[in-house]
Structures are given as structure tokens and as C-alpha cells.
Amino acid sequence: MSSSITAANPTSQRRIAFATIIGTTIEWYDFFIYATSAGLVFAQLFFQPAGKDIALLLSLATVGISFLFRPLGAFLAGHFGDVIGRRAMLVITLVLMGAATTLIGALPTYSQIGIAAPILLLILRILQGLSAGGEWGGAVLMAVEHAPANRRGRAGSWPQLxxxxxFLLASGMTALMTGVISPGEAYLQWGWRVPFLVSVVLIVVGFVIRRSVEESPVFTEIAKRGKQTKVPIVTLFKRRWYLVILAALVFVGNSTLGYMTTGGFLNNYAINEQNLDTTSVLVAAAVAAVVWFFSTLIAGYLADVIGRRNTFLIGFALQAAVVFPIFWLVGTGGLFGLYAALVLISIGLGLTYGPLAAWYSEIFPASIRFSGVSITYAFGAVFGGAFAPMISQMLLDTTGSTAAISWYLLAATLLGAGAALCLRDRSGIPLGPDHETEQASGATMFTRSEAPGALAQTR
Structure with missing residues (x-):
């Protein structure tokens, strides 16, 4: 960082870590509770006139459609995050997500109000997409820009956690409702609403915590000098479009496989195709989320030791190794096989997710960084995870085999690995506004670094 920008003290860093983890947990609980419910009940409650198979596809499609609005959310949050600050956007996106989620829990079904029910569901899902598109960028920049240079990988893993x-909270809450409080018809009648309505309590907690965090020191310095870019999105696409493409493809390699679980496809496959108990499947998903948590945490530490890119490449290699065995395990191993498959997926996912925040933050210049990381992440989600559950279901319906799904997942993984090889590791690069020239050069293997001394840690 520049001489005028210092990392937060340990107490502040702990407060920032807590705020980013809690806030992002609540935000993604809201997002995942929808994906879980889409595979379990929405086809029956909101799309039943279309017939069983088409209703399921429509339900899964609503999971993906929200991703189409994540870039818009990223554009808006990125613009205002680069102009008015990181912290304000953190609070706004959290409240928007919570309001949309709570309202979904109060929606009448198709049998009650007809076609208006799926339309309202879709509108609220779009609001979730707008919020998710803007939330991530603010959270990761608050974490990374407050951290010392040699701990950015670990700090960046906090919001990733x-x-x-x-996902753990969403799976656990749904498992509680399906298996204990409202099993069977009661879950279909009213139990599915409870996880959505609980969101209103979580939002109050997240709002209070996020309001207590200080603004990023990088943005504070930019604002003090009046160096905010007037239209950061235009600058981003005019000068850094190639970074957006490459970094988005890196995330495609992670999110395509990731949304096989978080998007509800693998859960739905285990329940409907392999006839496994719904609650047992949700418990398995919750266990996998714990593994994903720890592999993400470990990846943040590895990113500071062996570099962001090296950690990613190890993770992609593990992903490529499991895309075929996972369906064999679920198909032949019953519930134990499902546990094994989800754990194998989660290890690779963590290694290709933990370092993402630090790497993204280090490849974009300070004045357009919020726009850069938010829009790139949103594009990676759209072209990766957005429609992965629906595409996988279509491949299964068309071919009658999971082999086509595995080839699809392998292709996405290799695409992500190839993009990672095209980007430089920028560990240790100064993040402040005094170093925009250095930040703007040498981010890819095809461009020359103009300040090699400052990138001595580049791997």
C-alpha cells in the first residue's frame, strides 16, 4: 500500500473479519435457501400446471435467471462502491436480499392466486440476483484492503467462508423443517416458508454488524484526494476488458461444479433418481458445507504461502479428478456414496474459492476495483453456475446418463485452469491510489510488468 495507507490494527481486523463473514453468511443463506427450495417444493407449488418434468426445469431455471441480473447488480454496486464507498453498498445489498427473501416466504402459491404466483416469485428472485451481484465485491474489498500485504489471502478468505x-445454514434449516418440525405434507403446506421468514431476524443482526465497520482505507484515501472515477464501468471495459474475461473464466471453473450442490441439482438427483431420503440428503449437504468451509480457510492460508495461482491450479486438478467418480459414487454407494461425492467436490471447490478475493483485488487498479471485482464475479457466475443445474438436468433427460454431465463439468474446470494460467500472481502488490500505474500493468502473462521490483513475490 502507499505510505499514507496502513493496514487495520489486529482488533479492527477481527471486527472486519466478523462483519464480512456474518454478513456474507446471511446474504448467501438467503440465496441458497431459494436454490434448496427450488429443487424440493417450488415445482409443485408454483409451476405445477406445466407437468412434473417441465415444472422442475422451470423451477431450476428460476435459480439461474436471477444470475442474469447479477451483472446489473454488480454494475450498480460497482459504480456506487467506487464513487460513494464500500461500506454503504454492503449495507444496502444486505437489506435488499433480506427483504426479497422474507417476502418469498409470505408468497401465495399458484393454487391460491394463479399465474401471479410464479411471476411474483420470479420478481423477488431477480431482486435476490441484484443484491448478490453487488454484495460480494464490497465484502471482499473491505476484507482485503484492510489487510497487510502478506495476509491478504487469509483476509480475502473471510467473506468467502x-x-x-x-449453504450450511440453509441446508440445516431445511433439514430441520423436513425431518423434525414439519415432515411430509406439513413441509409442503407451510414448513418451507419458515427458513425464508427467519431471514428478517438475520438481516437485523447483519445490518447492525456491518454498520459498525470502518470504511476501507483505500477508498478513504481516494475520496480524500477526490480521485473517484466518474464512470468506473466505462473505464473498466475500455481499458481492462481482457482482465474481466480471463478472471471471469477462472470463476467459471469453480462455479459450474459448485452449483451442482448449492444449486440443488445433486440433491435433487439423489432424492428423485436414487430415491434417497430428503432429510438425509440435506444433512449430507450440510456436512459437505463444513468440509467446503475448512478447505476454503486452508486455501486462504495457502494463497499467502505458495501464491494465488498455484493454489487454484491444485484445486482445479482435484476438481478434474472427481467429476466422473461423483456420479458413480451417488449411483452405487447410496447415502454413503453421496457423502463421499459431496466431500470430494467440496475440497476442490474450497481450493478454487478461498484465494479468489485476494487475486481479484490485486489485478484491478484502485479507482475501478469495486466495479472490476463485482462485475467479473457476476459474469463468472452467469457463465458458470447460473444454469449448471438446469443444463445438467437437460443432459440427463436427453442422454439418460450422467456421463454427459461429467464431461460438461470437466470442460468448465479445464477452462478455468487455462484462464488461471493466463493471469499473473500479484501477491504483495500495493493496493493504494498512489500505485495505479503499477496496478494497471502486467496483470496477464501477455502484458509486461512496468514495476518488476514491486512484484518480487509474483509466482
Missing amino acids: GVPLG
């Missing part, structure tokens, strides 16, 4: 924690 909120994703598996949100």
Missing part, C-alpha cells in the same frame, strides 16, 4: 456457512 460466508458462502459455505450460508
Whole structure:
């Protein structure tokens, strides 16, 4: 960082870590509770006139459609995050997500209000997509820009931990409702609503915590000097479009496989195709989320030791090794096989997710960084995980085999690995506004670094 920008003290860093983890956990709990419910009940409650198979596809499609609005959310949050600050956008996106989620829990079904029910469901899902598109960038920049240079990988993994924690909370809450409080018809009648309505309590907690965190020191310095870019998105696409493409493809390699679990496909496959008990499947997903949490945490530490890119390449290699065995395990191993498959997926996912925040933050210049990381992440989600559950279901319906799904997952993984090889590891590069020239050069293997001394740690 520049001489005028210092890392937060240990107490502040702990407060920032807590705020980013808690806030992101709540945000992604809201997002994942929808994906879990889409595979379990929405086809019956909101799309039943289309017939069983088409209703399921429509239900899974709503999971993906929200991703189409994540870039818009990223554009808006990125613009205002680079102009008015990181912290304000963190609070706004959290409240928007929570309001949409709570309202979904109160929606009448198709049998009650007809076609208006799926339309309202889709509108609220779009609001979730807008929120998710903007939330991630703010959270990771608050974590990374407050951290000392040699701990950015670990600091960047804090908001990343909120994703598996949100998935754990969503899976656990749904398992509680399906298996204990409202099993069977009661879950279909009213039990599915409870996890959505609980969100209103979580939002209050997240709001209070996020309001207590200080603004990023990088943005504070930019604002003090009046160096905010007026239209950061235009600058981003005019000068850094190639970075957006390459970095988005890196995330495609992670999110395509990731949304096989978080998007509900593998759960739905185990329940409907392999006839496994719904609650047992959800418990298995919760256990996998714990593994994902720890592999993400470990990846943040590895990223500071062996570099961001090296950690990613190890993770992609593990992903490529499991895309064929996972369906064999689920198909032949019953519930134990499902546990094994989900654990194998989660290890590779963590290694290709933990270092993402630090790497993204280090490849974009300070004045357009919020726009850069948010839009790149949103594009990676759209072209990777957005429609992965629906595409996988279509491949299964068309071919009658899971082999086509495995080839699809392998292709996405190799695409991500190839993009990672095209980007430089920028560990240790200064993040402050005094170093924009250095930040703007040498981010890819095809461009020359103009400040090799400052990138001595590049691997």
C-alpha cells in the first residue's frame, strides 16, 4: 500500500473479519435457501400446471435467471462502491436480499392466486440476483484492503467462508423443517416458508454488524484526494476488458461444479433418481458445507504461502479428478456414496474459492476495483453456475446418463485452469491510489510488468 495507507490494527481486523463473514453468511443463506427450495417444493407449488418434468426445469431455471441480473447488480454496486464507498453498498445489498427473501416466504402459491404466483416469485428472485451481484465485491474489498500485504489471502478468505456457512445454514434449516418440525405434507403446506421468514431476524443482526465497520482505507484515501472515477464501468471495459474475461473464466471453473450442490441439482438427483431420503440428503449437504468451509480457510492460508495461482491450479486438478467418480459414487454407494461425492467436490471447490478475493483485488487498479471485482464475479457466475443445474438436468433427460454431465463439468474446470494460467500472481502488490500505474500493468502473462521490483513475490 502507499505510505499514507496502513493496514487495520489486529482488533479492527477481527471486527472486519466478523462483519464480512456474518454478513456474507446471511446474504448467501438467503440465496441458497431459494436454490434448496427450488429443487424440493417450488415445482409443485408454483409451476405445477406445466407437468412434473417441465415444472422442475422451470423451477431450476428460476435459480439461474436471477444470475442474469447479477451483472446489473454488480454494475450498480460497482459504480456506487467506487464513487460513494464500500461500506454503504454492503449495507444496502444486505437489506435488499433480506427483504426479497422474507417476502418469498409470505408468497401465495399458484393454487391460491394463479399465474401471479410464479411471476411474483420470479420478481423477488431477480431482486435476490441484484443484491448478490453487488454484495460480494464490497465484502471482499473491505476484507482485503484492510489487510497487510502478506495476509491478504487469509483476509480475502473471510467473506468467502460466508458462502459455505450460508449453504450450511440453509441446508440445516431445511433439514430441520423436513425431518423434525414439519415432515411430509406439513413441509409442503407451510414448513418451507419458515427458513425464508427467519431471514428478517438475520438481516437485523447483519445490518447492525456491518454498520459498525470502518470504511476501507483505500477508498478513504481516494475520496480524500477526490480521485473517484466518474464512470468506473466505462473505464473498466475500455481499458481492462481482457482482465474481466480471463478472471471471469477462472470463476467459471469453480462455479459450474459448485452449483451442482448449492444449486440443488445433486440433491435433487439423489432424492428423485436414487430415491434417497430428503432429510438425509440435506444433512449430507450440510456436512459437505463444513468440509467446503475448512478447505476454503486452508486455501486462504495457502494463497499467502505458495501464491494465488498455484493454489487454484491444485484445486482445479482435484476438481478434474472427481467429476466422473461423483456420479458413480451417488449411483452405487447410496447415502454413503453421496457423502463421499459431496466431500470430494467440496475440497476442490474450497481450493478454487478461498484465494479468489485476494487475486481479484490485486489485478484491478484502485479507482475501478469495486466495479472490476463485482462485475467479473457476476459474469463468472452467469457463465458458470447460473444454469449448471438446469443444463445438467437437460443432459440427463436427453442422454439418460450422467456421463454427459461429467464431461460438461470437466470442460468448465479445464477452462478455468487455462484462464488461471493466463493471469499473473500479484501477491504483495500495493493496493493504494498512489500505485495505479503499477496496478494497471502486467496483470496477464501477455502484458509486461512496468514495476518488476514491486512484484518480487509474483509466482
